[in-house]
Amino acid sequence: LQAYSIGRSNFIKYLFHMRRDVMKIKKVIFKNIFTGICAAGALMMVNIIPAQAVVVYSNDFETDTNGFNTTARGSLTSNNAGDISIWLGGDRSFTNKSIYLTLTGLTVGNTYDVMFDLLIGGTWDGSWSFGPDYFRLLSSSSGALVNATFGVGRAPTRKTQTYSDANPLGDGGLFFHGEGVDVFFGGIPSIFYFGHGAGNPLLSFTANSMTETLTFQSSDWQGISDEFFAIDNVVISTKTQSGTTSSVPEPAPLALLGLGLMGLAVMRIFLSRIQ
Structure with a gap:
């Protein structure tokens, strides 16, 4: 026991x-x-x-033209409400003209988005008679981002231009006068948005150097002074992943x-x- x-x-x-x-x-x-x-x-x-985009350049030209090779500015209407703002080239001097934006300190291999407003002033003829009238945006790293004819001010019911929001390189055939325009002045197509606004083209380049040159250029067959362009609200930022980043875990x-x-x-x- x-x-x-x-x-x-x-x-x-x-x-x-x-x-x-x-x-x-x-x-x-x-x-x-x-x-x-x-x-x-x-x-x-x-x-x-x-991922959040990082802005590497931004200018609305209200105070300066930093980064560009020109100081030409002037006041132009900026929207359908008739508001006035300062545009690069707002003095109407950009006819048959090339202007250059130099960017430095970029990361080689990174992709950058390009956003700006383009004002097509006067009587651009597109690919019609008295044309062609081209606007081009050229990247020293990636080549042409925009390369198309624009038609404003004449023949609004004709297919006269090669630009459309889906075809900024002008390789989709002919489109109606003012195709893709975002702002009209007195019924005349005038301002085109790039990189912002519904349906507008997203432009980008992949840097092959720490220094990048963007060329904004017009080619006017007639060479008359009323066919000019101006740009505003230029923003360059690192490539965003809008529409591709998912909230579903990998x-x-x-x-x-x-x-x-x-x-x-x-x-x-x-x-x-x-x-």
Whole structure:
């Protein structure tokens, strides 16, 4: 009887110590699983948060023309409400003209978005008679971003120009006079938006050097002074991923999270059986 009592007492002590060890094991396992789940969550958040664009150049020409090789500015109407703002080339001097924007400190291999407003002034003839009248935007890294004829002020019911929002390189055939225009002055198509506004083209270049030159250029077959262009609100920024960044976690962190939860469930069952 004495031996039985001693054995029973030792067995109870053994069970007590075993239960204490099991609790320690559970604490360590749960801590490690929780850490894994937190790590998976962090990875998921990295993939959920969209990249933010970084502006490397911005100018509305209200105070200066920094970055450009010209100081020609002037006041022109900027919207359908008739508001006036300062435009580069607003003095109507950009006829058969090339102007240059020099960007420095770029990262080779990065893609940059180009946003600006283009005012087509006077009686551009597009590809019609007395044309062609071209506007071009040329990148020293990526070549032509815009290369098309524009028609404003004449023959509004004819297909006279090669520009459209879907074809900024003018390779989609002929379109109606003023196709793609965003602002009309007195019924005459005048301002075209690039890089902003519904349906307007998104222009970009991939830098092959730390220095980039953007050329804004008109080519007027007639060479008359009333066919001019002006630009405003020029913004150059690192390439955004608008429309491509998803709030759905990528497979790798999602799988990691799933394994962590599965391991938690299995360990609960295992430890309950030990107890």
